[in-house]
Amino acid sequence: MLYLVEDDSDLPARYGALAALLADALHATLWPAPAALDEARFPDAVQFVTRDRGLAPSGLIWAERLGVLRAPCGDAPAAARERDIVVPLHPRVMGDGVSAAAWRRQADGQDVPVRHCRVLRAGDAWRVVDVATGLAIPGLDDCRQDDFGRWSAAPPGADSLRRAPRIVHGEPARLCIALIGSEAGQREGYPATLAALGDALDAARIDSATLDLRFVAPGTLSPAGAPAALAGCDGILLPGGADMRAVPGQVRAARHGWLSGTPVVGLCLGMQTMATAVLQVALGTDDVGLTEVDANVRVPSFVPMRADPPAASEERHRVGEHRMQVVDGSHLRTILDGEHGLRYNHRYRFNAALHPALTAAGLNVVARDDSGQIVDAIEARDHPFFIGMQGHPEQSSTRHRPHPLLRAFVDAARAAAAR
Incomplete structure (x- = not known):
């Protein structure tokens, strides 16, 4: 039929x-x-x-x-x-x-x-x-x-609906998570991130009365206003996306999380803005940025796939399901517990020339692709939770099996709220 x-x-x-x-x-x-x-x-x-x-x-x-x-x-x-x-x-x-x-x-x-x-x-x-x-x-x-x-x-x-946490706005809450994206964009354009966050919250048994989910449009985050806009948040989720207008706001949100010790998780573009924010702080300049946003940026944090010899591959666009090689002993390795497959969609990769600066700043590369050339994940050494993935873990989440990275992020945010 x-x-x-x-x-x-x-x-x-x-x-x-x-x-x-x-x-x-x-x-x-x-x-x-x-x-x-x-x-x-x-x-x-x-x-x-x-x-x-x-x-x-x-x-x-x-x-x-x-x-x-x-x-x-x-x-x-x-x-x-x-x-x-x-x-x-x-x-x-x-x-x-x-x-x-x-x-x-x-x-x-x-x-x-x-x-x-x-x-x-x-x-x-x-x-x-x-x-x-x-x-x-x-x-x-x-x-x-x-x-x-x-x-x-x-x-x-x-039962499946009754267990779903209710989002409350403006009410006293013991857990506050900021999702750096407009509510319309997350609900009407790309729904996977919000759904995957719900999966992780369900698994953590976050009660409806204790959750405040803030949708923070990245365009509203000015350099001076970002700390106030994100004050009181226990976790910051930086989603992926194709809209490069979101990058400055994401970088400011990542910088706030880095400096304040607020747990941050980054998905695809979110990982790129996390690395960029840390490098800006470490190098003392805002002239670090994504080539995809500004082809003439003075210090490119992410470059086209084939722009940094020797080329990682002949691909200009890495899309589909791939495996990543996760570093033994990393926090991410513990979180994933053997789950190393992920879906990817990106044309830009981390600039290998900045690897020493990134490491010196306190951010480790903890996963690469099979060639060893493309950075697939980063994590902070001395931070409650600061982990980004180049792929899209939200597309691997289900209601009864949330992606481990997002579940770990929710746990870290809850721990931050309890402090």
Whole structure:
């Protein structure tokens, strides 16, 4: 059977989300359809790293977390002869020839049965409805998101939703985490980081009444104002992203965490801004920066993949799942406990010429790629928690199996809050 699921949302975080819940309920496979998302409005709209070393709509993280996503091979109607296939269709971002009618004609031509569904809103929930009957698909008549954006088809009050911490703003709290990104960008553009943080908080059994999650847009962090904006935070999460306008604010947040002893974790771009901040402090100059932001920066902390001979590889863009070699005896090695695979998406790498300065400043390189040339992780020697990864651990997290790095970060933030 071929299931076509129409969803009128144009938000990258919603791409395929309800279709993934249907695929999970059917024990089916989600088969992504082409989409043209607005990357000007949402710079991180197409940042989900696929297993076949490509990039796809960021909303596919939901299908990945449920284990229903498969890389298309051949065509969906042909595959639907052998097993149930669910295709998400978002009319507002689809190209020509990918409408529900076009898919139905293709399936009819191959004698494949089709069930056409549509996503409808019902109050503060969503449902997946069979277009022919007007009835909701059983089990998908009350689909909701928790405070971390994670989708569930469980009814209100179900255990999986009840355990999710509630985010409180402006109330007294014993644990405060600053996520350096706009709330809209994290919820609507690239949802993986927020979901993975929720997974780690659940695993740590952080009670709803003790959590204050602050979304801090990096553009609001001025050099003088960053310490005040981040005062009282017990942990700082620096996410990845394709929007280079976030870099100055991330560097200021990382600098505050470095100097104040606040636990900091950096993901991809976040690792780059952490290293840059420490080098700025150590070298006593703000003229340290990312080449991706300023090609003429005086002291480049991160350079193009092939710009620093001898080249680590002929790749200009490292994307996909790779293994990293973690240094024995490092804190990161203890945290990962043997988990060394990660998904990557970057075109720039740490400038090897600055390795001595980084080490002298107190920041160790604790993981590299298989060639030994690309820095994959850094950690501080004398800091409660200051660890960054060049990859995307958030894309490997699930509700019942949070990524170890984010779980360790939450533990460090909780320890900081207790001091």
